[in-house]
Amino acid sequence: MLTLTRLKSHPVPLESECIRPDTLSSLDNSAISRLTVWHGKNKAELGEFFAVTGCASDGELVLKGDCSRVKLAGSGMTAGLLKVEGPIGMHTGTGMRGGIIRVEGDADDWLGAEMFGGTIVVTGNAGHHVGAAYRGALRGMRGGEIIILGSAGDELGSTMRRGLIVVAGDTGVFPGINLLAGTVVVLGRPGVRPGAAMRRGSMVFPHYRPELLPTFRCAGPLDSVFPALYFRHLEKMEKRLELGQGFKLKPWNQLTRHSGDHVTLGKGEILCPA
């Protein structure tokens, strides 16, 4: 297991795409220390900001210290485990294709944006645009799973194409805006205007009924095993990822189906209590 310990926090962001377990696993510690990072507009070496200890060959990487201004950690990773002990900055896990990122703290905006696969677990809160598409992009998250045990910010899963986002807490405004497909589960209280302009996909709010846009139409109680499949999947995920008490999975009662958003294709759905 390789450990990168932040030497000191600094308000200038550190763009460190090189922090990913799959590529570091083939390097020795001196080579890892010489990897290029960007500190603001200045090119620098990773070793200037992190103490490098341990061995990366087993594909496990631990980030310690205040990484709240460390951007792009785990972006594009394909395998391995990236564990963050503390907060992490923006764009964590963007475009990732495999492996697991586990953040024992809060994550900043654009968590898992445009990711293709793998799993991200955040035990704290996440910022805005989780699993979203970058501005101008046609598709957001295209696979994988994001589990947030705290709350999430605005525009959760914006333009998401495939995959699963689970938020145990509340969300900011416009969750699932412009959703193309995929599934968003919010166990807490969703923000206003959920599913605005969604085309397909499912948004599940098993415990709270949000105020829906007038362009959603109620279809009545949903009689399907689909929520049960997801519930059992979450139960398995809870054990597999050792989510612990923070997840608080409670039984889902009968859900009502609302189709929408009828300003677009209208083949999406919001499932929530009546």
Next chain:
Amino acid sequence: MRFAGLFTGRRAPKTERLAGFQGMLNIRGIEIEETFAEAFPLACARVILTAEHPRLVQSAAAAATGNASSVIGCDAEAGVDRLLQPDETPDGRPGASLLFFGYSRPALEQSLVSRIGQGILPCPTTAAYNGLPVDPEKCLQVGSRIRFFGDGWQSSKLLEKRRFWRVPVMDGEFVVEEAFGSGKGVAGGNLILQGTSREITLQAAENAADAMTSVPGVILPFAHGIVRAGSKVGSRYPNLKASTNQAFCPSLRGQVVSELHPRAAVAYELVVDGLDLESVRQSMRLGMDAAAIPGIVRIGAGNYGGKLGPFLIHLKDLVGEGP
């Protein structure tokens, strides 16, 4: 090793005694013929069927596995492997494991589409899931064809790399998995029981069927698990692929060369298909043991001289392996 005749309580005819001393096997005094069952490979699939109530599961299972006794005259061989408890199914409802066997993967795929589409989909509250590992190159596209019943209103969900189709129906949604795994199953395992009366032989056959179906991963595709119409390949009528096996018909004694035991009045066959050879062997082993009751005079097996299938299951090996 025990010998026939020593446990029967009667003095065996000279020919039988000689046979016995030449190595005739028995189980509790019941003669085990020194022959083999000839099994052959068939493509196989497992469907996990669930529904709201066990009675709906049984109805749908009966519909989906109906008219599927033999690939000689049916599109597939099918049956209920076992009933499943809610904690064993993907959606936490009562269910059943159904096994299907077909000549080839394309043929099996078509059978599954039609049997799930006509047998399971219309039955209230049901859902159908894959029950075998999926190899992308060998999987059966089932849900991806049944989904068209949704006429454009179907939608899909991808969970743990498995795609589930949700097809709107009149009581809600029918959920079916897109791809079903297929394997190389073993069909044609069999036992032939000969007894002194129909009652006794039928009782022995029922005992055997119960024991054989207790093995996971096997089915007895015929009704009640028992066959009275054992067949041979071909017929004097050119268009018929199979016809009655006259050598085992008691009413034709004297007219044909009979293979019945001199004291046998009735013969029944038990046919078993399984996901692998060992399951079929285990099933036959248990079946032989359960069928060996007083009144049964011979337990044998059907074969085609080793020309049909690559799996030759010798009864003497099964006896030697113990229960």
